[in-house]
Amino acid sequence: MRKNLNPDLFLARSLINNEEGLLKSIYVENYPKVLSFIVKNNGNEEFAKDIFQEAFICLWKTVKAGKFIPSSRSAINAYLYRIARNMWIDQLKSHAFKNIKSVPDDLEMRSNVDSDMSADERYNDTEKAALRNCLNYLDGSCKKILIAFYYNRASMKEIAESFEIETASARNKKYRCMEKLRAAFLEEMKNVKKV
Amino acid sequence: MSQEWNISSDEMKQMEDFRMGRLSEEERKKFLEKLETDLSFKEKFEEFKFLMEGIEESALREKLNEFHEDIHIKKTGGGKVINKISFRVFLIAASLVLVIGAYFLFFAADRNEKIFDKYFTPDPGLATTMGRAADNYEFYEAMVKYKRKNYKEALEKWEILLAKAPENDTLNYFIGLAHLSLGDAKEAVLYLDKIRNDSDSYFYEDTHYYLALAYIKMGEPKEAIILLQSCDSKKCNELLKELVK
CATH class of the missing domain: 1.10.10 (Arc Repressor Mutant, subunit A)
Incomplete structure (x- = not known):
């Protein structure tokens, strides 16, 4: 939103609310430029996709954390390109890169360097990745309800309708699913520590 | 933990x-x-x-x-990345004659209506769940009406705001959309046309898409094709393909 309707907050809010139209248009608009840069600099499409997606997540997290309030679409585009570019240069410089054929597992960690977010976060990247894994292993309806509520920002009423249950039952189910996710995460971390 | x-x-x-x-x-x-x-x-x-x-x-x-x-990208042998635009321009040029021919040969009006009905779904609107700044309150209050399909009530509120900010892209866009959702393409064009060249606008691509649909509804598919050529979203591409079929 521009002019009278406070542009800065509008863009940030839309990103924070995971508005699909905006996220998708940012993705579609910016990927070709990053792809072109990486392909021209000893990369390929596979690297470009991974680097770009990590940069995208980084942008999204930075806005969510209130550390970057974009004033316009072009500010978003410039920021995203800069992160992706730096991540790729960092990648090229890395010693490991010289000996690998595919995208290294630690690529994700590099993305946080640019976002300046790691310092004040209490969970590390291994824990975050473990949590995402756990979500995928939850039963389908739990994953669906948690994503609908927390990512798509659907109301409990809408969720209840799609599951054909009462709103109160939907709320209970969501609560139980959060508990399950937390328990699965604790279990997963026990295994990680053993390894 | x-x-x-x-x-x-x-x-x-x-x-x-x-x-x-x-x-x-x-x-x-x-x-x-x-x-x-x-x-x-x-x-x-x-x-x-x-x-x-x-x-x-x-x-x-x-x-x-x-x-x-959903990204349409083609890679040439040398690794150079090209957009599908050139292909699309070719497709449009090659098909334009066919489109115009088809327009006269078949039941153009009926076809336009069908395309409009097939492709038009109202823009879902903006999220209204975040904390609202006081100056935006009226805007979002109308957005709630819009989302509930109370287009007339939304229009009443937005038109008051538009008087204070006649160039505002968001207001022009949603006022246009509300008119189009009510079936009034002519009125929708008046608002959407004001912001069609505003390339910084968040609504730039969608404005082109809906403006094209408004022109289709008004029986002017040629105007719609011109609009769709300067829009690169998936929706625009699909509609363009439908028009040049």
Whole structure:
């Protein structure tokens, strides 16, 4: 939103609310430029996709954390390109890169360097990745309800309708699913520590 | 993280409302105070935040892969990346004669209506759940009406705001959309046309798409084709393909 309707907050809010139209248009608009840069600099499409997606997540997290309030679409585009570019240069410089054929597992960690977010976060990247894994292993309806509520920002009423249950039952189910996710995460971390 | 999670559903709801910007200013202040003073509450909140962010990030990662599949990119032998625009221009040029021919040969009006009905779904509107700044309150109040398909009521409110900011792209866009949703393409064109060249606008691509649909409804598919040529979204491409079939 521009002019009278406070542009800065509008863009940030839309990103924070995971508005699909905006996220998708940012993705579609910016990927070709990053792809072109990486392909021209000893990369390929596979690297470009991974680097770009990590940069995208980084942008999204930075806005969510209130550390970057974009004033316009072009500010978003410039920021995203800069992160992706730096991540790729960092990648090229890395010693490991010289000996690998595919995208290294630690690529994700590099993305946080640019976002300046790691310092004040209490969970590390291994824990975050473990949590995402756990979500995928939850039963389908739990994953669906948690994503609908927390990512798509659907109301409990809408969720209840799609599951054909009462709103109160939907709320209970969501609560139980959060508990399950937390328990699965604790279990997963026990295994990680053993390894 | 301890094994036991003694978070009540009320506490979880408060945390959700806080994270999703659904608290009033006063409630927000109270919440922040509690975080400062109640260590066990703060601990629960940190855990909740971690879980919620993990869910969101996981969902976004899946979405990014979906977005990726929609990108139309062709790679040439030398690794140079080209957009499909040139192909599209060719497609349009090659098909324009056919379009014009078809327009006269077949039941153009009927076809236009059918295309409009097939492709028109009202823009879902903007999120109205975040905390609202006072100057935006009326705008979002009308947005709630719009989302409930009370287009006339939304229009009444937005038109008052438009008088104060006649160039505002958001207002022109949604006023246009409300008219189009009511079936009044001519009126919709008056507003959407004002912002069609505003390439900085968040609504730039969608404006072109809906303006094209308005022209189709008015029986002017040629105008729609011109508009769709300067729009690169998937929706625009699909509609363009339909028009040049």
